[in-house]
Amino acid sequence: MQPTVAPVPVLPQTLTIPGAAEPLDLCLPADLAALRAAALAFHTRIGTSMPPIPELLLSDAAAWQLHTPAEHWLVWRARMVAARLTALPLELDPGERIVGRPRFRQPTAAEGPALEAARAALASMPPFPGGDAGHLHPDFDKLFAVGLDGIRAEVAERASAAAADPEKVAFYAACRIALDGMSAYIRNVADACSAQAGEVSGAALGWLELATICRHVSHAAPRTFHEAIQLLFLTIVALWQGEGHYLTSPGRLDRTLRPFYEADLAAGRITRQEAFELLCQLFINVNRIMATGLALAVLVGGRDEHGRDVTNDLTYLCLAARIATGLGYPTVGLCWHRGTPSELMDYAVALLAAGRGDPAFFNDEEISAGLMEHGVAFADSVNYMNSTCVEIRPVAASNVWVATPYFNLPAALNAVIDAVVSGAEPEPATYDELEARVQANLRDQIARAAAELDRIWQARAVHGGFPLASCFTYDCLARGLDYDRGGARYNWVENSLVGLANLTDSLLTVRRLVYETRELSLAELGAILQADFAGHEPLRQRILNRLPKYGNDNDAPDEIAQRWAEWLMATTASNTVGPHSYVPGFFCWIMHERLGSQTGATPDGRRAGWALADGAGAAQGRERRGPTASILSTTCWPHRRALGGLVHNAKFSASLLKSEADRIALRRLIETYLRRGGFEMQINVVSRETLLAARAHPEQYQDLLVRVAGYSDYFVKLTPQMQEEVIARTEHEL
Numbered sequence: 001m002q003p004t005v006a007p008v009p010v011l012p013q014t015l016t017i018p019g020a021a022e023p024l025d026l027c028l029p030a031d032l033a034a035l036r037a038a039a040l041a042f043h044t045r046i047g048t049s050m051p052p053i054p055e056l057l058l059s060d061a062a063a064w065q066l067h068t069p070a071e072h073w074l075v076w077r078a079r080m081v082a083a084r085l086t087a088l089p090l091e092l093d094p095g096e097r098i099v100g101r102p103r104f105r106q107p108t109a110a111e112g113p114a115l116e117a118a119r120a121a122l123a124s125m126p127p128f129p130g131g132d133a134g135h136l137h138p139d140f141d142k143l144f145a146v147g148l149d150g151i152r153a154e155v156a157e158r159a160s161a162a163a164a165d166p167e168k169v170a171f172y173a174a175c176r177i178a179l180d181g182m183s184a185y186i187r188n189v190a191d192a193c194s195a196q197a198g199e200v201s202g203a204a205l206g207w208l209e210l211a212t213i214c215r216h217v218s219h220a221a222p223r224t225f226h227e228a229i230q231l232l233f234l235t236i237v238a239l240w241q242g243e244g245h246y247l248t249s250p251g252r253l254d255r256t257l258r259p260f261y262e263a264d265l266a267a268g269r270i271t272r273q274e275a276f277e278l279l280c281q282l283f284i285n286v287n288r289i290m291a292t293g294l295a296l297a298v299l300v301g302g303r304d305e306h307g308r309d310v311t312n313d314l315t316y317l318c319l320a321a322r323i324a325t326g327l328g329y330p331t332v333g334l335c336w337h338r339g340t341p342s343e344l345m346d347y348a349v350a351l352l353a354a355g356r357g358d359p360a361f362f363n364d365e366e367i368s369a370g371l372m373e374h375g376v377a378f379a380d381s382v383n384y385m386n387s388t389c390v391e392i393r394p395v396a397a398s399n400v401w402v403a404t405p406y407f408n409l410p411a412a413l414n415a416v417i418d419a420v421v422s423g424a425e426p427e428p429a430t431y432d433e434l435e436a437r438v439q440a441n442l443r444d445q446i447a448r449a450a451a452e453l454d455r456i457w458q459a460r461a462v463h464g465g466f467p468l469a470s471c472f473t474y475d476c477l478a479r480g481l482d483y484d485r486g487g488a489r490y491n492w493v494e495n496s497l498v499g500l501a502n503l504t505d506s507l508l509t510v511r512r513l514v515y516e517t518r519e520l521s522l523a524e525l526g527a528i529l530q531a532d533f534a535g536h537e538p539l540r541q542r543i544l545n546r547l548p549k550y551g552n553d554n555d556a557p558d559e560i561a562q563r564w565a566e567w568l569m570a571t572t573a574s575n576t577v578g579p580h581s582y583v584p585g586f587f588c589w590i591m592h593e594r595l596g597s598q599t600g601a602t603p604d605g606r607r608a609g610w611a612l613a614d615g616a617g618a619a620q621g622r623e624r625r626g627p628t629a630s631i632l633s634t635t636c637w638p639h640r641r642a643l644g645g646l647v648h649n650a651k652f653s654a655s656l657l658k659s660e661a662d663r664i665a666l667r668r669l670i671e672t673y674l675r676r677g678g679f680e681m682q683i684n685v686v687s688r689e690t691l692l693a694a695r696a697h698p699e700q701y702q703d704l705l706v707r708v709a710g711y712s713d714y715f716v717k718l719t720p721q722m723q724e725e726v727i728a729r730t731e732h733e734l
Helices: 030-046 054-065 073-087 109-122 140-161 166-199 201-217 225-243 258-267 272-286 313-325 342-352 364-373 409-422 431-463 467-471 500-516 522-530 537-546 555-573 591-597 627-634 660-675 688-696 720-728
Strands: 297-301 331-336 360-363 384-386 392-394 398-401 406-408 490-493 496-498 648-652 680-685 705-707 712-714
Touching: 030 272, 054 073, 054 109, 073 166, 073 225, 073 467, 140 166, 140 225, 166 201, 166 225, 166 467, 201 225, 225 258, 225 272, 225 467, 258 272, 258 313, 272 313, 297 313, 297 384, 313 331, 313 342, 331 342, 331 364, 331 660, 342 660, 360 364, 360 660, 364 384, 364 392, 392 398, 406 409, 406 431, 406 591, 409 431, 409 500, 409 522, 431 490, 431 500, 431 555, 496 591, 500 522, 500 555, 555 627, 591 720, 627 648, 627 660, 648 660, 660 680, 680 705, 688 720
Parallel strands: 297 331, 331 360, 398 490, 406 496, 648 680
Antiparallel strands: 360 680, 384 392, 705 712
C-alpha cells in the first residue's frame, strides 16, 4: 500500500531577532515569491545538468584565433575572460532587485554550423590540465572598500614598480584586461536594465535604479547595502562564467555586508525587512545560475581577527532568508565557539524545526586550530569558508583544491579479501597482517593520487592561469604572481576518505569471525561476500545485529575507527602536492552512494551496491543507543586535521522541537558534539513518513530539502538509491 501524503513542517510566518523591536515577516512579497517559484521550476526542469550558453563557445573561439605563440599565456587567458564577459547574454525578470543572470539556452539548429566551427578552432588549444578550479571565495572586503577602479589602480602601480620584470609586467597586464572585461559585463547589465525601463513603463523607476547601481559599481566602490549585494552577485557571475570558477561562494555575508547594512540602517536608507528581502533575492538568484546536486554555502557567526564574536543582525537575517526561500542553495552554516551568544544558538535550533536542514554547525575553534597547524595566521584562520559542503579554505587568500579525489576505504579491504579468494595472495596469518595489507593498498592509492595531483599542479602553472581570480586573492597582486603560479597566500589539495564506518565495522567482523572464533577462513568469508550473502542471510543478520558497531559508544569498534582515522590522516599528510602536504578529509557529498554502487558486499553485512556510510558517523541504521552515543563515537578521534571536511549527520523525528524541552535537549546534544571537538554537524528534521510520501507523490514535495552528506538537496531529485539511503538513516528521538 502506498503511503498517504504526509505533512511537511509548517514554516514560521515571523521571526524575532534578539534586540529588534519588530518581528521579521518571513512571507515573501509577491515579486519575490514569483521569482522563487521560477527558480524552483528551473531546478525541476533542468535537473543536474545546466543548459549551455552558446555565445561563450563562439567568444572563446574568436579569442583563441587571435592568439599567437608570441602572446604571453596569461594575457591570452585574460583576453578569453574579457571576451566571455563582454559576450555574456543576460536575462531579466520582472520584480528582480538584484540583476545580472546569464541566459542559458539550447542552441538553435541555425547556430549549429557556427558552433561546430568554433569547436574545431578550439581543438588546437592546449587543454586545461585539470584540478579544482572552482570553490572560490573572492576578497569581497577589498572589492567593497576600493571598487574595481581601486584594484585597477593597484595593478597599475605595481606594474610600474615591476617594469624591469617581463613576467610580472605580463601578469599585471593580464589582470587589467580581466578587470576591464568584468567592468564591461557590469555596464552591459546596466544597459539592459535601462532598456527594460523603456519597455516596461510601470516598473521603469525600479529598472532605472538598478541601471544606476550597476553603472556605479562597474568601476567604483559600493556606497549602500543594495550596491554591495548587487556587486557581490555580479562578481560571482563574472568569476563563474568568465573564468570557470564554478561554485564561487557568497561567503561570510554577515561580515562583508555588515558595514553597509549598519550605515544604511543608521541613516534610515534601509530597514531590517528590506535588507532581509535583498538577501532573499540573492539566495533566489544563485539557484538560477546552477544545477541541482551541487552545493553553495554561506557561513555566519564565528570570531574576528581579535577573537571577538561577530554576531550581528545579518547573522540572524541570513538564517531567516534561508528558511524563507527554502531552495537548494545556499546552505547556511553557523560557526560555533564557546563565546557564541546563547540567544543565537536558541534561534538556530528553533529554525531546524522548519525542516530546511539548516543551519549546520561548524566548530570555529577546531577549524581555526587545524588551519593554524597548516601555517595559517590566526586572523586568516577565523576567516574561512566551507567551500561548498564542508571542505575548508581560508577566505580570499587561498588556492585550495577540494575533494580531490574520493577514496573508497572498504573497497581496499575487499581487494585484499578478493586476492585471497582468487589465490593471488595467501591468507594473512594474523589480523595484524590483514590490516597491514589493507594499509599497503590505501597507502599506494593515496601516494599515486598525490603524485598525479602534483603533476597537474605543476602543469597548471603552464597552461592554467586565472588573472581575474588573482585580483581578488591575497597575495597575488603583491607578489606579482598568478593564482596558479604560487600567488595565493595558502596553497594545498584536500582529499576525501569515504566509508570509515563500513571499514571499521568490517574489520571488526573479520577479526571476530576469522581470527578470534575461527568459524570461517578469510577465503570462505570472501566467497560469501562475492555471492552477496546468498544462502547466508542468518550470518548477515548476526553480523548486523550481534556484533558491535561504530556509532554506539562501544570501545571495540571505536578503537578501530580512531586508529584508522589517525593512520589515514597521517598517511595523507606524508605526501606532498605542489608546495604543501596533502590534506585529509572525511566527507562524501554524493560519493558514498556512487562508490557504494560500485562496491561488492562488505564484511559488515552491507549488501553489494548499497551506499557507504554518509559521513564520519555510523553507517545507516546502525546507531542503536541513541544520538548521544552516536556523537561520542564520532568524536572518539581528533577532527582538526581533517580540513578536507568532516560531517556528522543526524536525523530526528518530525515531532521533535515541538516543546522547549526538546529544543533545549537538541541544543545540548549539538554543543556536546562541538565541545568534544566535533568538526561539523548537520541535522535532518523530517519523518520517515514524510520521506516515503515524497517518494510516492513527488509532485507534492518539490521543495522538500534534506541534508545528504555535507550538502542539501531536493529529496525528490535524488536518485532512488540515494532516497533509500536517506530513509534508512536512524531516526532519533530526544
